[in-house]
Amino acid sequence: MxxxxxxxxxxxxxxxxxxxxxxxxxxxxxxxxxxxxxxxxxxxxxxxxxxxxxxxxxxxxxxxxxxxxxxxxxxxxxxxxxxxxxxxxxxxxxxxxxxxxxxxxxxxxxxxxxxxxxxxxxxxxxxxxxxxxxxxxxxxDAPDTLSGREIEVLGAVAQGMSNKAIAGHLCISEATVKTHLLHVFAKLGVNDRTAAVTVAASRGIIRLGG
Missing domain, CATH: 3.40.50.2300 (Response regulator)
Incomplete structure (x- = not known):
């Protein structure tokens, strides 16, 4: 073959x-x-x-x-x-x-x-x-890893996109975006979008600046 x-x-x-x-x-x-x-x-x-x-x-x-x-x-x-x-x-x-x-x-x-x-x-x-x-x-035995979709959402947040823009970009609802972000916050131990991006970048989960 x-x-x-x-x-x-x-x-x-x-x-x-x-x-x-x-x-x-x-x-x-x-x-x-x-x-x-x-x-x-x-x-x-x-x-x-x-x-x-x-x-x-x-x-x-x-x-x-x-x-x-x-x-x-x-x-x-x-x-x-x-x-x-x-x-x-x-x-x-x-x-x-x-x-x-x-x-x-x-x-x-x-x-x-x-x-x-x-x-x-x-x-x-x-x-x-x-x-x-x-x-x-x-x-x-690390805590739950971010899913591929959660990383996509967080990457879009890092680019300055709003929940509405992220929803359109990924073809999902705004409610789904918010749910993904809540999961991200819980897994990273943070309370807001800026902290999530900062922590994820420091751990190599997302890459900033392109």
Whole structure:
């Protein structure tokens, strides 16, 4: 069986390199390339690839949000995050968005190939540093982590958006926005929007300034 792969990265040199590598494998075929999160969602819906390789930092919408929207359209979609970012916030967002794998861009060729084959079979793959981080979370028995949607709402708050604007942006009701924020406040141990943004940014849950 040929594994059909969609590459999502806004750097042409990276896309060229990945395409060239996958071209050496008889059981893999690159069926599309996206340069933004919006393109990724559109092409994933149109092409239905077996595996999507997703960068995190993308124009328009980021990779975690794109992954979440792809999974909303197709719950069986297999997305592997391939990134240089390894903060707790980045990893948490990707996992909560439904990524089946999380690899760093210094991953070796064979590990990348193995991860794509594993994802096509429905199996998860994490880079060793990511495994260590995830296991440390489990051992710490930390309080409830923010969900992907809660992080989206908080990220919009950080951009200065009102509840009404957030509701329109995420296609949810204002009441739902308020509910998400109440959950965020409870999980972060804060009482207002400004404190929530400050605490979340300090923990790497959201990134300020773009």
């Amino acid at each position: 040929t594994i059909r792969v969609l590459i999502v990265d806004d750097h042409p040199v990276v896309r060229d390199g990945i395409r060239a590598m996958l071209g050496t494998q008889e059981d893999m075929e690159v069926v599309g390339e996206a340069i933004s999160g919006t393109d990724a969602v559109r092409l994933a819906c149109a092409l239905r690839p077996d595996v999507t390789l997703m960068d995190l930092q993308l124009p328009e919408i980021d990779g975690a949000t794109a992954t979440s929207r792809i999974r909303e359209q197709d719950p069986d979609a297999k997305v592997i995050v391939l990134t240089t970012y390894d903060t707790d916030g980045d990893i948490s967002r990707a996992i909560h968005a439904g990524a089946i794998g999380y690899l760093l861009k210094d991953t070796g060729r064979e590990q990348l190939f193995d991860a794509i084959r594993a994802a096509a079979r429905g199996e998860s793959t994490l880079s060793p540093p990511i495994v260590t981080r995830v296991l440390s979370w489990a051992r710490a």
